[in-house]
Amino acid sequence: MSLRPFILGLAASFGLAWLLVVIVPFVKMRNLEPVTLSKETDGAVGIFYPKRSGRIVNGAKVYAENGCYLCHTQVVRPTYAGNDLYRPDWGGLAKDPERGDTRRETNAYDFEGETFAQIGSTRMGPDLSNLARRLDAAVAAKGSGEPAALLYAHLYDPRRSPETRKSTCPSYRFLFTRREIKGQPSNEALPFGGDATTELLPGPDAKALVSYLLAMKKDQPVPAALNFAPPEPKAAAR
Amino acid sequence: MSSAPSATALSDATQRAGIDRSLRHPVMFFLTSGAAWLAVSILLAIIASIKVHCPQFMDDCEYASYGRVFPAHINTLIYGWGFQAAFGVLIWLMARMSKQECRAAGTILSAGHAWNLVVLLGTLGILDGRGTGMPWMEFPAFVWPGLLVCYCAIVVWSFIQFRVREGERSFVAQWYLLAAMIWFPWIFVTANGLLFCASGHPLMAAAINAWFKSALMFLFFIPIALGTAYYLAPKLTGRPIPSASLAKLGFWSLAVVAPWAGMQKLAGVPLSGVFLPYLGAAATALLAVPLATAAVNILRTIFSAEEKLPKSPALHFTLAGLMGLLLLAVAAIALNLPGSSLKLTQFSISGYGFEILALYGVFSFMMFGAVYFIVPRITCREWVSSRFINMHFFFSAYGIVAIAFGALFGGFIQGSAQEAWLQPWESVTDIVRPYAAVSTFAWCVILFSNIFFFVHLAMMWLGLGRPGGAPVLMDSPAEPVTPASH
Numbered sequence: 001m002s003l004r005p006f007i008l009g010l011a012a013s014f015g016l017a018w019l020l021v022v023i024v025p026f027v028k029m030r031n032l033e034p035v036t037l038s039k040e041t042d043g044a045v046g047i048f049y050p051k052r053s054g055r056i057v058n059g060a061k062v063y064a065e066n067g068c069y070l071c072h073t074q075v076v077r078p079t080y081a082g083n084d085l086y087r088p089d090w091g092g093l094a095k096d097p098e099r100g101d102t103r104r105e106t107n108a109y110d111f112e113g114e115t116f117a118q119i120g121s122t123r124m125g126p127d128l129s130n131l132a133r134r135l136d137a138a139v140a141a142k143g144s145g146e147p148a149a150l151l152y153a154h155l156y157d158p159r160r161s162p163e164t165r166k167s168t169c170p171s172y173r174f175l176f177t178r179r180e181i182k183g184q185p186s187n188e189a190l191p192f193g194g195d196a197t198t199e200l201l202p203g204p205d206a207k208a209l210v211s212y213l214l215a216m217k218k219d220q221p222v223p224a225a226l227n228f229a230p231p232e233p234k235a236a237a238r
Numbered sequence: 239m240s241s242a243p244s245a246t247a248l249s250d251a252t253q254r255a256g257i258d259r260s261l262r263h264p265v266m267f268f269l270t271s272g273a274a275w276l277a278v279s280i281l282l283a284i285i286a287s288i289k290v291h292c293p294q295f296m297d298d299c300e301y302a303s304y305g306r307v308f309p310a311h312i313n314t315l316i317y318g319w320g321f322q323a324a325f326g327v328l329i330w331l332m333a334r335m336s337k338q339e340c341r342a343a344g345t346i347l348s349a350g351h352a353w354n355l356v357v358l359l360g361t362l363g364i365l366d367g368r369g370t371g372m373p374w375m376e377f378p379a380f381v382w383p384g385l386l387v388c389y390c391a392i393v394v395w396s397f398i399q400f401r402v403r404e405g406e407r408s409f410v411a412q413w414y415l416l417a418a419m420i421w422f423p424w425i426f427v428t429a430n431g432l433l434f435c436a437s438g439h440p441l442m443a444a445a446i447n448a449w450f451k452s453a454l455m456f457l458f459f460i461p462i463a464l465g466t467a468y469y470l471a472p473k474l475t476g477r478p479i480p481s482a483s484l485a486k487l488g489f490w491s492l493a494v495v496a497p498w499a500g501m502q503k504l505a506g507v508p509l510s511g512v513f514l515p516y517l518g519a520a521a522t523a524l525l526a527v528p529l530a531t532a533a534v535n536i537l538r539t540i541f542s543a544e545e546k547l548p549k550s551p552a553l554h555f556t557l558a559g560l561m562g563l564l565l566l567a568v569a570a571i572a573l574n575l576p577g578s579s580l581k582l583t584q585f586s587i588s589g590y591g592f593e594i595l596a597l598y599g600v601f602s603f604m605m606f607g608a609v610y611f612i613v614p615r616i617t618c619r620e621w622v623s624s625r626f627i628n629m630h631f632f633f634s635a636y637g638i639v640a641i642a643f644g645a646l647f648g649g650f651i652q653g654s655a656q657e658a659w660l661q662p663w664e665s666v667t668d669i670v671r672p673y674a675a676v677s678t679f680a681w682c683v684i685l686f687s688n689i690f691f692f693v694h695l696a697m698m699w700l701g702l703g704r705p706g707g708a709p710v711l712m713d714s715p716a717e718p719v720t721p722a723s724h
Contacts, residue, residue: 001460003401010417010493012335014457017497021514022446026432029439029510055637064371067305071584081506087657098369108441108508114435116372116447117440119507123585124670126663159293168293168667191590 009143032108041224048223050109052215059212060114062205066172073120073127076218078105078228089134092219097140102133102219107226110218125169131216150192151210152176152202162193175206253337258616260339261330262495264346265616268326269609270699271354273692275318276602278361280685284310285683287681290674301365304642309365309376315597316374316454317357317385323463323605325350328415330612332396335412336403342395349391356384372433374395374454382430386423410485414465417493421457425450441509445501452500452518455596456525461492462605463563465533467556471536474553475543479534483533484544492528495521503589519574529567533560549712553625555607558635562599562642569595569646582653591645598684599638606630606691613695619661619703622713626690631712633687642679648673 028178035048063069076084077089083105089096106129111117133224135147153160156176158169176190178198189199202210260616286308287297300322320589334339341347360377363369368613369376400408400416429450433443468485472478481484501509501518509515536559540553547553569592573583583589610627614620621627650672704710 002406006413006416007420009421009490010443013342013490013493014421014497017425018428020502021517022449022537024427025509025511025514026436026438026446032438032439032510040630053690060371063365065306065369066303067369067371069306069371069373075507077581083657083659087663096382105506108439108510111440114440114549115443116370116439117444117507118371119441119444119504120585121373122587122589123652124667135531166664166667168290170289170293170304171297172303173298174303178304193593 003162009078011172013178029108035223035225037110037223038225040231048109048226050112052112054215055208055211056113058208058214059210059215060116060118062209063118063212064116066209068128069118069120071120071122071124071169074118074216075106075120076104076127076129084093084127089137090130091101092130093137094131096133096137099221102221104219104222104227106218107222125167128213128216129218132214133217133219137215148210149191151184151213152206153192154207155192155209156190156200175203175209177201177203206232240590247290250639254334254615257333257339258330258339260341260343261333261614262343264340264343264350265326265330265612266567266699267347267350268322268329269613270692270695271350272319272322272326273695275314275357275689277685277692279311279314279319280688282307282314282682283681284341284678284685286311287674287678291671291678300367306365306367307371309369310361310556312374312593313364313376314357314361317360317377320459320597320601321389322350322353323602324418324459327351327466327605327608327612328393328419330616331395331411331466331608332415334400335409335469336399336401338402338404340395340399346392346395349388353385353388353392355386355603356381370434370506372443374451375429375433375447379434382426382434386426386430389423389426391620392712394535409469409480410482410489411465411469412469413489414461417489418458418461418465421461424498425453425457429453439510441504441507444507445509445514448503448520449500451503451593452522453497454501455593456492456496459561459601463559463601464488464536466604466608467536467560470533470552470556470604470611471539474550474556474611475540475547476537477542479535480536480538480542484531488531488535491531492525495524495528499525501610502574502580503584505576505584516576518556519576519580523571523574525570526567529563529570533563533567536560549623550610550709551606551631551712554631554712555610557602558631559600559603559607562595562603562638565642566595566600569642573600573646573649573677579650579653582657583649584653585652585656586649587645587670588649588653590648591642594645595638595642598634599642603634603638606634609695613698614709615702617701617703618700619701619705620707621710622694622702622704624712626694627710628712629690630687630694632689633683637680637684637687640720641677643678644673646681648676 037044037046037048039045079085085091085105086175091104094101094103096102132147134149139145139147155172157171159165180203181197182201185199186201188201193200285296285302286304289304329340329346360381363378364376368378369381397419400412429446432438432446498521499518501515502522505515540557571590572579573592574580652666652669657670
């Protein structure tokens with residue numbers, strides 16, 4: 001065997017796959033074409049503008065640095081690839097009081113503002129694509145509280161609430177600081193963990209992470225071109 | 239007439255001794271520091287694994303948070319142990335097969351020290367909460383150029399040695415080693431360059447990361463392991479490789495198939511080519527062909543020896559690694575059937591089981607075999623204790639069998655529970671716990687086995703090996719010399 005044909009062989013066999021699997025898709029997806037809305041199916045004209053709010057960049061950094069992606073995924077697969085969509089609160093809410101069934105699969109515009117989509121490794125915990133929708137629903141069901149407060153409490157001690165007593169989520173106490181109360185107690189202080197002279201406050205990383213997680217509402221309506229849901233069943237069809 | 243061959247034999251022996259001497263320090267450095275990183279990695283694996291079934295464990299320590307310890311574990315396993323073991327074995331095998339003395343031992347040794355420093359900084363970075371959040375690339379962004387420079391400074395000499403080797407002949411082992419040397423920088427620069435320096439779509443970044451993991455496994459670690467086995471099997475048995483065409487088929491099918499694999503992690507993800515994950519799944523399943531072909535070819539070499547083989551530790555570890563390779567080939571098919579199993583294993587612990595099987599059950603076992611073969615030759619000392627080797631072998635084997643079967647099988651159970659959407663999600667978490675407990679126990683066993691390995695290797699490094707005498711076999715009688723008497 002001489003070196004030159006060997007290296008050419010390697011370059012050809014590897015280079016072909018490298019080009020077709022990595023480079024071409026990378027370039028193709030680099031600047032995704034915006035989806036054009038159509039009058040008859042979407043009832044509007046112009047382009048689809050995916051909305052995301054919150055501290056996406058800072059929050060995604062904290063999410064990555066603390067390994068949340070090891071146990072939580074951020075993808076709701078279409079039904080050909082898994083049963084995620086059937087779960088009542090993963091792809092959206094099955095019974096949203098205003099919009100009805102909002103469940104949909106993840107689309108390429110859901111990661112707007114991030115550099116790396118945290119698809120995730122292993123589902124030790126639930127999918128987070130619509131975490132904020134679940135929290136909203138939980139708050140609405142309870143009639144009090146705030147989604148952010150639920151998240152802070154979960155991050156500080158995941159096993160605090162009786163419903164999540166068996167959670168295996170690590171606690172992120174190091175994202176919080178304990179501070180002496182001077183004058184008025186802070187309105188950001190956690191409702192627990194404080195005493196007469198000190199209070200627990202979320203640190204900057206905790207705030208960024210919670211802001212990022214509160215933006216996890218990947219069920220907003222999509223244009224018909226991205227909507228793969230089966231057509232609405234006719235009312236009372238049996 | 240009879241003096242001619244003995245003169246050649248003598249000059250061959252002198253040449254081999256010269257090569258061994260020239261590489262003594264770099265090889266021993268890589269193997270010993272690699273073994274130390276392996277111990278660190280296993281310790282981190284134990285902490286991470288305990289946290290899965292017992293989350294209160296070390297819950298107050300920021301640096302021991304699961305999300306940091308687990309990436310630190312897998313990255314030290316790959317860059318701390320895996321690469322250094324590969325370097326140590328690769329530079330020695332290439333020099334021996336090309337019959338060239340190493341003239342750059344000083345450069346290699348310096349680059350090796352730099353590699354260790356960079357890996358250390360990266361690991362501390364992860365534990366300090368500066369990880370990048372991309373699996374197997376979690377080291378902070380400043381690390382990868384350092385690793386690349388050190389890599390080039392270490393392996394370029396082996397490439398040159400192959401180029402100026404005596405004669406036109408080449409061995410199957412050399413194909414694998416040479417190809418791994420070429421593939422790795424290509425893969426590494428592609429993935430790191432596109433993810434750290436170019437801005438693409440976040441989903442494509444995740445896809446490239448998945449491809450990187452698979453490519454690193456099947457185009458670096460597995461080829462190094464196969465190259466080592468293709469060298470050791472004929473050496474230890476004195477038999478030739480039975481089929482040259484099978485060897486060619488095994489090598490080129492790996493080269494053709496493996497670069498397509500990996501993106502099955504993103505099945506159902508809206509990439510602009512939704513077929514890419516399924517292409518990856520098909521390629522990974524097809525990898526069973528090159529893996530099984532190579533395994534069968536090497537196993538036939540070993541079993542073609544007529545006389546009863548001595549129980550050499552190198553042969554034992556290589557055989558076990560080949561068994562791991564066959565299991566890996568079966569798992570590559572079983573985990574990646576798009577219609578049935580892929581949706582179960584995509585987000586389950588089977589993925590981890592598969593990776594650990596490849597990295598420890600196949601790659602590390604082959605490396606251990608090579609270490610038991612190489613170290614006595616370069617230190618001119620024999621291993622001290624057959625009991626140490628036995629402990630290392632059996633506990634490592636028990637451990638990896640428990641992890642591989644536990645995670646591969648547990649992943650299917652976990653995946654089925656994930657798919658059972660009528661059940662509440664909490665039931666899935668409960669299902670993982672027993673398998674995590676098995677994994678903790680198995681990592682403890684593996685740590686125990688590697689303490690013997692590390693101590694034994696360190697003794698050889700410090701010159702405490704037995705000077706002369708018969709090679710230590712796995713069924714040698716109780717050791718005549720105790721290390722304390724030196």
